[in-house]
Amino acid sequence: MLHAKVKARRKDTLHKLSTALVKEYGVIFIGNVNASALTQTRLAKSVLDASWSAFRTMLQYKCDDAGVWFEEVDEAYSTQTCSCCASRTGPKGVAGLGMRSWRCEVCGTLHDRDVNAAKNILAKGMLSRAVGTGLQGGPTSSSFAAGRGRLAEGISAL
Known part of the structure; x- marks a missing residue:
């Protein structure tokens, strides 16, 4: 019962945060953290508790639905x-x-x-x-020029 409550709270928090970010920004870039590889290290519990992969997935499908440009970027170095x-x-x-x-x-x-x-x-x-x-499949450059959320105020992306 306790684990189910924790799981539900985590999922709710991730949904609220990802929705807020998609509403606020017109472009979202994230580093391509290999969460599955990190689960094989001593950081496994922290990585799993943070639900990195679930958060990335939520961001991606919410960006797709809202017309926000989402991209994973190589974060090497x-x-x-x-x-x-x-x-x-x-x-x-x-x-x-x-x-x-x-x-x-x-x-x-x-x-x-x-x-x-x-x-x-x-x-x-x-x-x-x-x-x-x-x-491909993302917003056109004219939709970037029009801006959305903080993108219009000159804060380029998250």
Whole structure:
């Protein structure tokens, strides 16, 4: 009984969050985290509890229904690459995972690891849009120009 309540709450929260994001943004890019591979590590319980795959699926079908452009972006090196100068000077390896902030050795910019990764994922997503990949079945460029939600205010994507 308790497990069923937890499952229902998790599902409800994921639905509410994914619906809010789709209503707010006109473009959503996410990193291509391999959740199934992470379930084979010591992080398995956390990954399964977070329901990453279910959340990604919800986002995708809700974006499709709402006409919001959704794309998974290769997130390789997104935490190590400087979002300002594109040099790969960030913390590397298992030891570097504990570093939550770092300073680029080339341009001197101080980065929060997660914010920097998000900026790099956004840049890769926008680049793929500019090149023209991922547009099959998605909104036209004129619907992007018209804007939707925060996209119209100049905040490009999530």
